[in-house]
Amino acid sequence: MAPQHLCVTVAMGQDVQIHGPSDTAMQVNGETELLCQVFITDKNGSERSPVTQPFNVTWYFKPENSNNSRVVLTFISDKGNNYTVSTNASKYQSTQKSAVGLRIMHGNLTDAGLYTCHLDAPNQNSDGYGAHVMVIDNPICFNENKDVDYRQNITLRCSVNFRGYQPPFVYWRMGMMKLNSSTEFVNNTFLNETLVMKADEHMNGYLYHCHVEYVGLLQIECPSYPLVVVYKPPKISSLVVTPVAGRDHTRIPLGSQVRLQCSADGHPYPIYSFHFRPWSNPSSRRELSSHNFYIITSFQPQDQGTYICFAMNEIKDRSHYDTKNVTLLLQEVEYSQPYSVGGAGQTWDSNSIGSEAQAQQADSGNQPSRPSFPSTTGSHNIFSPYAIGAVISAALAVILIIVFIVIATRVKKRDRKMREKLARAHDETLDDQEVELLDETVQPNGHYMPAEYSRLKMSWEIPRKDVRLLEQIGRGSFVEVWKGRMRRTPGTNDIMRIIIKKLDTEATERERHFFTTELEVMKMLPAHPNIIRLVGSYTTNDPWLLMFEVAQEGTLLEFLQRHRPGKQEIVMGRCGDEPVFMHKQTLTAQKLLCLVAQVASGLEHLQKFKLIYFRLQCARVLVAKGGVCKLSGFGFPQEMADRNAYQQSSAPVRWMAPESLVDSVYNVKTDIWAFGVLMWEVLHFGLTPWPHLGPQEVLESVHTGKRMAPPPHCSKPIYNLMMRCWMGEPDDRPTYDTVLDTMSRLVTEADQHVQYTHLPAYLHSLDGGADGDGDEISHA
Numbered sequence: 001m002a003p004q005h006l007c008v009t010v011a012m013g014q015d016v017q018i019h020g021p022s023d024t025a026m027q028v029n030g031e032t033e034l035l036c037q038v039f040i041t042d043k044n045g046s047e048r049s050p051v052t053q054p055f056n057v058t059w060y061f062k063p064e065n066s067n068n069s070r071v072v073l074t075f076i077s078d079k080g081n082n083y084t085v086s087t088n089a090s091k092y093q094s095t096q097k098s099a100v101g102l103r104i105m106h107g108n109l110t111d112a113g114l115y116t117c118h119l120d121a122p123n124q125n126s127d128g129y130g131a132h133v134m135v136i137d138n139p140i141c142f143n144e145n146k147d148v149d150y151r152q153n154i155t156l157r158c159s160v161n162f163r164g165y166q167p168p169f170v171y172w173r174m175g176m177m178k179l180n181s182s183t184e185f186v187n188n189t190f191l192n193e194t195l196v197m198k199a200d201e202h203m204n205g206y207l208y209h210c211h212v213e214y215v216g217l218l219q220i221e222c223p224s225y226p227l228v229v230v231y232k233p234p235k236i237s238s239l240v241v242t243p244v245a246g247r248d249h250t251r252i253p254l255g256s257q258v259r260l261q262c263s264a265d266g267h268p269y270p271i272y273s274f275h276f277r278p279w280s281n282p283s284s285r286r287e288l289s290s291h292n293f294y295i296i297t298s299f300q301p302q303d304q305g306t307y308i309c310f311a312m313n314e315i316k317d318r319s320h321y322d323t324k325n326v327t328l329l330l331q332e333v334e335y336s337q338p339y340s341v342g343g344a345g346q347t348w349d350s351n352s353i354g355s356e357a358q359a360q361q362a363d364s365g366n367q368p369s370r371p372s373f374p375s376t377t378g379s380h381n382i383f384s385p386y387a388i389g390a391v392i393s394a395a396l397a398v399i400l401i402i403v404f405i406v407i408a409t410r411v412k413k414r415d416r417k418m419r420e421k422l423a424r425a426h427d428e429t430l431d432d433q434e435v436e437l438l439d440e441t442v443q444p445n446g447h448y449m450p451a452e453y454s455r456l457k458m459s460w461e462i463p464r465k466d467v468r469l470l471e472q473i474g475r476g477s478f479v480e481v482w483k484g485r486m487r488r489t490p491g492t493n494d495i496m497r498i499i500i501k502k503l504d505t506e507a508t509e510r511e512r513h514f515f516t517t518e519l520e521v522m523k524m525l526p527a528h529p530n531i532i533r534l535v536g537s538y539t540t541n542d543p544w545l546l547m548f549e550v551a552q553e554g555t556l557l558e559f560l561q562r563h564r565p566g567k568q569e570i571v572m573g574r575c576g577d578e579p580v581f582m583h584k585q586t587l588t589a590q591k592l593l594c595l596v597a598q599v600a601s602g603l604e605h606l607q608k609f610k611l612i613y614f615r616l617q618c619a620r621v622l623v624a625k626g627g628v629c630k631l632s633g634f635g636f637p638q639e640m641a642d643r644n645a646y647q648q649s650s651a652p653v654r655w656m657a658p659e660s661l662v663d664s665v666y667n668v669k670t671d672i673w674a675f676g677v678l679m680w681e682v683l684h685f686g687l688t689p690w691p692h693l694g695p696q697e698v699l700e701s702v703h704t705g706k707r708m709a710p711p712p713h714c715s716k717p718i719y720n721l722m723m724r725c726w727m728g729e730p731d732d733r734p735t736y737d738t739v740l741d742t743m744s745r746l747v748t749e750a751d752q753h754v755q756y757t758h759l760p761a762y763l764h765s766l767d768g769g770a771d772g773d774g775d776e777i778s779h780a
């Protein structure tokens, strides 16, 4: 039954009138409000308020499936200025005078039903008109199949307990897309919404949401936990040979460089390897590379043969393979059958590895027949001795010419190869050969001026002989990080210390792309004291290098952990067996807040160029001499989203905003969220955020609106700033302007805002480097 409710005028032609309430809905433990508008009409029939005559309004409630009504609130107004309310105040409240409202609190399923307001004024009263209140309990959502195999069914269920004269509208969605699910009414107060999907590897890590709605009145969502994991054995989608030699790309000119690139999909990500079966001995096989590509620098006769790409992954302790092969032959050789890229494409599991022999046979069946030689048998002709002499002379002349051409070509080729080899050897061994150019005893002059090459705008590209790698200090996902030296000005011995990021020579195309994008972004970004400075690059030959200013203190995380309270001495090194200590400088409250403010200042600079951070956290911020924070590793949002997707396995859940977790959104507002977490980390001297929870629990907590508790040693304004950064609605998070304003106020009164006397005990007990050993805080 649809309620009669809107704009119902009672006591027509009289002074005091009332408009009835509208249907509404609420969640269990929530609240809702029903309004009856009381007004008077003037002679022209226009509505006016406030009401200047005495009147009473009584609210009645008839629970769902019951015939009995009871009074829940009475509102008595004298001449419109004074009124009294009688009700059960913990459950119901009245709202304003002219809109006589009923607020229902602490929502419960038993609150569902029909609510009616009755007007009682001199000479007039109404029978009352009502509206329905519908109530929904928190829906329960779950993924029945935590991990499934590709193409198996995934079942997501959502159970909704409701009361009301009509059921809510329920569906499953992924992002903004509504999905086809089925609704089953268990009875008229309970329903199940079930979504069944064929598992696809692209579903990995996605959260689906069950959407429960009374249209226009109330919407509730619940996410499908645990996250979907879809296993898929590897499937090689392409094996590309470059350069393509003519129409038949398996014929390779002698001496050319050949690159074989293999791509496969599957989950977990496949591990690749390249194998080789020589043309001269097809029954032998050797592994060439454990990457998804292989490069032949100069194709030679012995390189002829079949190249096989293997992609392998392991699913629940079983190994799965796929293979694809291509046969490469020298262009000069003529064969009776054409070659083609072998599309074996079988998926083998570990138990069927024996079938590899068959595959080899199948492949060799696919191989071209060997070149045929002229028959030694045949008919014999008789020539005159003159003719024979002439033929022999001519043949000798031709042979001499051929020998001359061959020798000349070989000498030329040898010279060219020697030059290439020398050039390569020069780059490879440079670090050993150039010692005297960049002498250890030459001291850097200490100023971080840009290298003269870039300052003179000659180029960012630095000659390789002017750069020296000294010691590897770290690793990124596809780079090695080295300490090194570089000649500041061409042709001089003015040397500066630098940090060099060296791209892995076997980096994939995508990783090279990420590397060059980092270079391009750094080149175009104007200098800022809180952004790490690029000093040069080398991308002429492999391995490519990026050169940066040195952040002597390492990462912000290391810096904070070194300066944890209570730790008075740190080991600087060893003298024989004896450790050498250095007295530790304590970080003051002001210094702590300054570190946070510097990060905000660097972020603000990035924002001006529409750049965002790649996984902002203390472990990714660098600290230079004097405790100056330096940001590195940022880029354009799309690029960062791609990189996050590429390095998904290491997603920093503890620093991620809900929209990054659910919809892979990365923007300024998600950086602000991470900044709030970084602020928490700094104020806890590098403690892992959400220390008591595992990553999955963090994810659930963030989704259900939970946030980290106020730190006992920090003031309310500090916690308020963090909490604002963690607002669920991205637009409610502060801008960098606001953050910087707040930070500058906090820094000037730092001692009032961070009180070391109230530091939680576990921060003291972290002394000694072993993170939280034996205390109640768990560390990820």
Ligand SMILES: Nc1ncnc2c1ncn2[C@@H]1O[C@H](COP(=O)(O)OP(=O)(O)OP(=O)(O)O)[C@@H](O)[C@H]1O
Pocket: 473, 474, 475, 476, 477, 478, 479, 481, 499, 532, 548, 549, 550, 551, 552, 554, 555, 619, 620, 622, 632, 633
């Ligand atoms: N300029 C620098 N000064 C001092 N140390 C540095 C510098 N740059 C990098 N490092 C060190 O090298 C480590 C790895 O560098 P970085 O995190 O920048 O690599 P990355 O390629 O961005 O890593 P990933 O692939 O994980 O994103 C850092 O954690 C830090 O310890």
